[in-house]
Amino acid sequence: MSAGDFAPKCLDQSRLLKRLKEPFADASATDLATKFAQTLSDVCEIAAHRMKLMPILHGEFTLHDEIHLLRVTQLMSKVIPEHVLLNVLNPVEIALLILSAHFHDIGIVPDKEGAERIRQSGEYQLARQNWLVEFSGYNDALRSVQSEDVAAEDQNRSKHIVAEFEQAVFSRFIRDKHSELSGTFVKEALGGDDRLRVGTGHLADSLALLCVSHSLPPESITDAQGFHYDKAVGTYAVNLAYLATVLRLADILDFDRERTPDQLYRSINFTNSVSIREWEKHRQVDGWKIDRDAVRFECTCERPEYEQAIRHFLRFPSTTNSQQLTI
Numbered sequence: 001m002s003a004g005d006f007a008p009k010c011l012d013q014s015r016l017l018k019r020l021k022e023p024f025a026d027a028s029a030t031d032l033a034t035k036f037a038q039t040l041s042d043v044c045e046i047a048a049h050r051m052k053l054m055p056i057l058h059g060e061f062t063l064h065d066e067i068h069l070l071r072v073t074q075l076m077s078k079v080i081p082e083h084v085l086l087n088v089l090n091p092v093e094i095a096l097l098i099l100s101a102h103f104h105d106i107g108i109v110p111d112k113e114g115a116e117r118i119r120q121s122g123e124y125q126l127a128r129q130n131w132l133v134e135f136s137g138y139n140d141a142l143r144s145v146q147s148e149d150v151a152a153e154d155q156n157r158s159k160h161i162v163a164e165f166e167q168a169v170f171s172r173f174i175r176d177k178h179s180e181l182s183g184t185f186v187k188e189a190l191g192g193d194d195r196l197r198v199g200t201g202h203l204a205d206s207l208a209l210l211c212v213s214h215s216l217p218p219e220s221i222t223d224a225q226g227f228h229y230d231k232a233v234g235t236y237a238v239n240l241a242y243l244a245t246v247l248r249l250a251d252i253l254d255f256d257r258e259r260t261p262d263q264l265y266r267s268i269n270f271t272n273s274v275s276i277r278e279w280e281k282h283r284q285v286d287g288w289k290i291d292r293d294a295v296r297f298e299c300t301c302e303r304p305e306y307e308q309a310i311r312h313f314l315r316f317p318s319t320t321n322s323q324q325l326t327i
Contacts, residue, residue, distance in 0.1 A: 008070050011041045015077035016098050019085055032198065033091035039195040040098055044069070046189070047102040053109040068254060073101040075250035078290050092198055092236040093243060099196075099203065100210040100247045107181025107211070108174055118181075119170070127176075128169050179215035183208035199234030206231060206240060213244035214251055221245060253290060255297065 008014045020037040024030045048066040076097050077085065085094075110118060118124050144158035174181070186208040190196055196203040209226055221227050227241040289296045301307035 008074055011044055011070065011073065011098070014070065014073045014098070015085070016073055016094055017041070019077075019089075019094055020091060024091060029091055033094070036091055036095045040095060043190070043193065043195055044098065044102040047106050050106055050109050068105075069102045071254045072104075072247075072250045073098055075253050075290070076101060076246050079246055079249045079253070090236050090238075092203070092233050093238050095196075096203060096206055096210060096238065096243055097246060099207050100214075100243065101250065103186055103190075103207060104182055104211045104214045104247060104251065105178060106185050107178040107183070110174070110181065114181075115170075118173070124173055127173050131169050131172065179212050182211035186211055198236065201232070201234035201236075203233065206233060206238060209240060210244055210247055214247050218245075218248070221248075253295065 011017050017037060017040065020033040020040075022033075024033055048069060051066060051069065080089070089097075187204055190207070191202070191204040193204070196207075213221060213227065216225075221241050221244045223229060223241065227244055229239050229241055230237040231240050232238075299307070
């Protein structure tokens with residue numbers, strides 16, 4: 001199986017959105033679910049449109065587009081037992097799952113003003129200085145750019161090196177911080193959105209925390225860290241720890257070569273080794289199956305480091321005696 005075999009073409013076709021159109025145990029919950037079913041698609045369009053900027057800002061990243069957001073949404077319904085979806089989760093929890101699937105990566109694509117704030121921040125400047133150590137040619141290239149005695153051809157080459165470094169550092173910083181940036185975006189952009197209001201409560205803070213959670217170590221998803229098992233949102237109790245776990249699993253399980261299409265792969269001039277590993281580990285996947293009994297990935301690894309990258313990604317011990325990898 002590949003992701004394209006099951007991914008919905010739009011949010012309305014996803015199992016989670018369809019659940020919001022079905023009856024709940026009481027009339028008030030059904031009314032709230034109906035409201036969410038009518039409004040969430042428009043809210044999620046904010047993320048879908050924003051993610052279209054991804055190739056412009058981060059040309060070497062694997063695909064983080066609307067298809068990825070829909071796949072994560074649908075994968076959530078595969079890792080949630082059907083009886084839990086039908087009888088345990090309330091409309092607020094289902095809405096938060098849908099929203100977190102769509103907004104968890106939005107911090108990767110800051111707008112122009114946001115990108116400038118990041119570059120001017122002390123945290124970014126410190127990270128940039130630390131990473132300069134790894135780019136030994138940067139200072140020489142910068143001196144060449146600033147020198148009047150350097151030939152035009154050498155200056156142009158040096159300008160390319162400087163620009164390449166600045167882009168690589170920015171992308172690396174964003175990759176490391178994107179979950180926190182996603183949480184900030186949610187609070188700023190959606191904090192006053194009435195479509196996410198639940199009585200006297202609002203979904204923005206819980207959604208922001210879920211966005212942050214998808215890059216945290218699993219052992220950090222605890223009540224003590226704010227992931228309460230009975231977070232009150234209006235009159236509804238929300239199990240944030242469970243929702244964060246579902247988001248993490250669904251995001252990881254969107255793992256196949258459809259996120260690294262051959263035509264796009266051949267068009268990229270990779271300069272970042274991290275990006276190459278990210279693309280190659282997806283491109284080793286031949287197929288997969290996800291059901292109640294097992295999660296199985298079939299991978300034929302062209303090189304040992306690609307197998308190692310896959311095993312590290314899925315947290316499996318390394319082996320050295322097999323080219324065919326079944327996970």
